Amino acid sequence: MDQGFELIDAAVTKLKRILEGKPEPAFGSHEYIENYTIVYNMCTQKPPDDLSQQLYDKYGGIFEDYDKHTMLPSIMEKHDEYMLRELSRMWDINKIMVRWLSHFFFYLDRYFITRRSLPSLTEVGMTCFRDHVYNNVHFNVKQVIIALIHKEREGQQVDSALLKNILDLFVQSGKGSMERYEDDFEKFFLQETASYYSRRSSSWILEDSCPEYMIKSEESLKKEKERVTHYLHSTTEPKLVEVVQTRLLVLVAKQLLEKESSGCSALLRDDKIDDLSRMYRLYHEIPKGLEPVAKAFRLHVTSEGNGLIKQAEDAATSGSVEEQVLVRKIIDLHDKYMAYVMDCFQNHTLFHKALKEAFEIFCNKKVAGSSSAELLATFCDNLFKKAGNDKSNDDSTIESTIDNVVKLLDYISDKDLFAEFYRKKQARRLLFGKFNDEHERSILTKLKGQFGGQFTSKMEGMVTDMQLAKDQQTGFEEHIKNGNTGKPKGVDFTVNVLTTGFWPSYKTSDLNLPLEMVNCIESFKAYYETKTKHRRLMWIYSLGICHLNGRFDPKPIELIVSTYQAAVLCAFNNTERLTYQELFEQLNLSHEDLVRVLHSLSCAKYKFLKKEPASKTISKTDSFEFNSKFTDKMRKCGESRYVPLPPVDDRKKVVEDVDKDRRYAIDASLVRIMKSRKVLPHQQLVSECVEQLSRMFKPDIKMIKKRIEDLISRDYLERDIENPNTFKYVA
């Protein structure tokens, strides 16, 4: 037995010598078997001669001894990197020793250990190393490692393989858990990293521009990630990245993004696509990191937009805004920043939202008294009017401008106001100018797609009416050709039949027309009655245009005048001279209208009539005479376009009409909600109402409250007696 132990000792010594690099012949296979057999024999003795336990203990003892007395001292006498190397060497030696000795003592593993559920030989070897070597040196080792990492960060080379091996020891010492690695190394490493990058960030933020800072940050993150692959454990990566990001990007976000002349604002202004993409990349990784960037984006776009609005206000002379310029600029702004959102910011919803919010802020501002809804409607009006006259603007540009208009309208909260202004202007376009049917329909289709059929139904009706009117006119002319209808030959007569609900309402009057016109009207009426039953025609003379031949002494001139003007002029066909009073009685116009018309014929640019006395204003005692001496170098005279009412009055009327419609809409919405909910607290009712109507406009809370009160007094709703903040539907 003792012999056995001696033999084992000898083998161990031999092994140690080999491991220490001392000249020693390697183990031959027969020695190997011999050693194995010794152990085998010692274990298979019948008890009490079974030496398994002693062998197990001896095995442990071998390691313990070697670790304590050889390995540890040898490590401790070294410093810095040398210590690491020694440790690494010892660790490697230990691993080999474990391997060889466990081969020798293998029999224990197979039976003794499993039977007694003891730690395996490998485990024992590792545990001993940990207990006697690792536990004593890890603190210092950690210091060295961190110092080396610091050196590497400063640009020097370090031995990655060495570090990897050492850190592996830390991991293994945890025996299945990462505890040792984390507590003895990682924790300190992360702390050190945090203060390192804090310092870096403080100095960079002062010296560097935003793009430069970002490049350095990106570089740092890249290097740290490489460090993980080189020697750190993979579980460290997310924690490390978080620390670096926090120090470099999160804590200084405000300072960084708001840097004068190089921060987010400046980058956006100067089209710095690469830098912005980098900014997105960096902050995208950080949870909620994009929020400050999106905020900076939103603030910048808002201020750019506000700037445009202010520019337009300043440039507005005599209250009239150059909306063509402004709207085009806003469209360009939108395109520019949308490009950023799609490109640099990878179509991220946060940036779409920021863009939307920014536009909603300045797109709803008034400019010199005009609402944005009105400006946009005027823009469309001019766009189509120009397109009618100027063929150089090709269809695809018009189409893309229309698309932009629809996009902008999305940002405007008073959409119903836009619809009303647009409708009024569309009516004028359709009735008095050349209009392009395709363009008109195109925008309506797009608006319908975006905002629903109800939004565009009236406008579509108007365009259709014009189409029908053309057909109607053809039919009328056929009808005249074929029979005697009482329409005087020599008078061309065109009628547009408008469906009442679609078109804006126009004032008219019961004008006494000249006979020729009366006959025309009667003949059309007769024709129309053959085509439709149960329809009443209301003649709007205030919108008519007449072409008259003025037989002036110098030369005949064609006069293009309104129907009212024509009626006045034709009165002079039978008499040379008429007083105001006579005209008033004959024509049946209101004083206001008559004065206006006479003024335009006798005191304005084209004086078709002579006035006595020749003052600048019309009075009821004036008398008028046909001005036979009138002449002009043109062959045609007069307004070829109907003179619209002064813009301000019109605007007021539109706003009033829209307000009225809104009141009905609010009422309807409130009733609808209460009908389905039966009982609802006040605040919920208000917020649901706002939600329902938000597609068309932003209702004023006070107005909603007023409508609720009105509905209460009309017995649609009642207040809950016990709970006065709640309303009940009254069936």
Place this chain on the structure above:
Amino acid sequence: MRRSSAASKKKSDSITSSTTDLFRSGPSKATSKEMDRIDHLFNQYANTSSNLIDPEGIEELCSNLEVPHTDIRILMLAWKMKAEKQGYFTQEEWRRGLKALRADTLSKLKKALPELEKEVRRQSNFADFYAYAFRYCLTEEKQKSIDIETICQLLDIVMGSTFRAQVDYFVEYLKIQNDYKVINMDQWMGFDRFCNEISFPEMTEYNPELAWPLVLDSFVEWISEKQA
């Protein structure tokens, strides 16, 4: 008794015929002697041709009771009677009221007034009385609101003694504002809630986002501007 002619003045005959039974068989059985005295008192003030106590009669009644005729107690009396038309008491209403008050003489009626006041001011009754006061002033059929001037007077009568400050401020506001020419029942009731729930003049608990009538929102805003 000219019950038959009184009946023809009533809106629906059926009420009359059943109420006569009620009088005789109601819970507080008025003895026929009491009823006679009540009727006798009625006739002292009633207009003989219409068989109603008209405004003149009420004035006389008030001076006999030594109560000013704009006093809240007359309104309370009307409430007790469930009188429908302002300025008039029918015989049935008279009977109803005086029977409930157990007053069959003038002096008993006079003595009953303080007790009546206490009864009305009880939390459980006041809201009903308050609403009644509004309805009482609706003179036309289908009328739903009362003009500002009448409201101011009514507020003074009904709430003046309990919420002097609120009434004074609100009346001042109503007189100078232009948004409202009339006040409806909902707004009227809102004012009562306002007086009971909101401290005055601090009004810290007032929240315009709740369902307070808009006129009160404007009122509170006006006061805050004044105080600033």
